[in-house]
Amino acid sequence: MTKTRIMIALVVLLAGLKSNGQEALFGGQEIVSPEINKDKSVTFRLLAPAADSVFITGDFLPTTKMKTPMGEMDAPGKKLLSKNGEGLWTYTTEPLASELYNYSFIVDGMTVRDPNNPFVIRDVSSLTNIFIIGGGKADNYKVNDVPHGTVAKRWYDSPGLGMDRRITIYTPPGYEDSKEEYPVLYLLHGAGGDEEAWMDLGRTSQIIDNLIAEGKAQPMIIAMPNGNVTQDAAPGMGSDGFYKPVFMAPKTMDGTYEANFMDIIKFVENNYRVKANKENRAIAGLSMGGFHSFHISRYYPNTFDYVGLFSAAIMPREDATGEVYNNINETLEQQYKNGLELYYIAIGKTDFLYKANQDLKKQLDEIGMPYEYVETDGGHIWRNWRIYLTDFAPKLFK
Template structure:
């Protein structure tokens, strides 16, 4: 009898707990599937907002916001496309306010607004697609940085890295752009999957990729409890150049020693490459030109240095062009013909050409986008360390 009473009490307590837990949960609306990619490459987006007066889709593959239609259950939807296969950022604009897609776990790592991401697959897998090939590993690392702060890195090691403890690898230091974080080359640029696929096809040498955070001042402010400083006014302003120097010092004095102590690396200039997109491309050029003893492979994606800055800070690069050409095994410059930095980048290339500094270039369609960066990385990764 006592056993039956105890069982009933236990069942009652469980029912009360479940009831209390259910009552404490926020109300749940209908299941929202978004984005939904159709076989014909059209994409349906949905957003639940019963009280909203207007919802629009803002996507990088559209020329402007696209109005969405409200359904009876309070879900707004729109179908667009077909869309060219690639990875694109998008968001919703709800009564004038930009919001992420709450039904989508994929987002764009950023210091500011974090857009959602849609990955539209190709009929033939794209170079950044997850394929049935050996995969490398991605690790998050923390290292002692400037002014007593702790820096953060994302590090890719190639397939087989953990199987042969005697093998050493070259290193590619790969930097994101303004407002990007150390995760952007990994989560948006898909550097790990691009290298996995190229290595599997025998098109790229196995290498370590180190992806640092480019905004040292923001990290210092965050860790010391201060406000994040505003971005410099102009890419060649005194403040921008000063911050690039801070990044350079951190990379050369802190990141390189940390990586070379904790990973199996070949520690000479011919086995180090540096590359970056946008602000990271400017950091790449300034760091490389100031440390020609450290890097033999330099990749600038959607970036430039002006003739004025070259003349004031980097005369040895072009005054002794033959020496520069011997020192650099690859000097790569790429940009899109609709990029807002296209004109300045072409001016930079013309300056180098006039000074007989050798470089390889690639001008693609499109603008200042992460769709283009994947193209640039794919092309340059096949040239590095060969």
């Protein structure tokens, strides 16, 4: 074929692709979704000519209640899109507050991602699209023009668990070029999460980069380990290969993780320039990670000066029979006597763990242990946990 014929063929091919719009090779470049409008409303579009119904579900919609293995929880509602004569379905929200939002489409009963939005996050085994409305608190979650830290995925030996395990480590801007020593925050994920969760869903590096740049938080190292003791790494990242993530891995809350947490601290303190003392260690976590933080910090009562419990799963468990769970009041009292700079409890008003956290407050009141309490709207959601991290981090290592 001559060069002229090749050029003609390419022109015809490209013209055909353009006329067909959302075809395979150029996958929907003619459609903008989501489109953030000037008034901060958002328009979603999906080309689905053969569909009988298309709904959108997302955390910007009014919530409904759903039953889960952890109890009744808030779930996002859904709205029906309108369809034009060309099979394009459209929905526009009311103006939205500044936030990071997630959403999916439901096409004839099947949940699908937005083919025009390549940005997704994984929460347990669910994938959802995301977008950010700036101009407020969500500016903390954006990549802004500030100095950036480094995020590394490392492997460490855990003698207590009998395996090498993967951990995410954030080092602050300038770490590589300095000889300075830094404090450390150990940041723990919830049930169904792993060492990817706080980075991908929690926007940890963006939050800390921005807080440090604004002079609101001290430069710090953040260690984000995997709290599922039967995993060496997140699904697809470890020796077990590709498999569907589960909500609760075996032995996750039976005391094994807490009892062997010093393996993580030893790795961090042997491999990074840190201030290796109680005054420069913090531990915090969400939900199951709050459960772990509560028990780790009192089981090793002279290890952390800062403790953060975000929607913590403070509740009795049938498998909580390990030594870690003995003498809770006594170890809490010892933790208090050893001295603490901050004991931080945060919970949403509609969180299914709300009562458990009120009970924890009463328990601390009985032993005279001071704490800072934060109550927000909403339930057991990442929107709250990002807020708590943004509030907690500036209080550390002052």
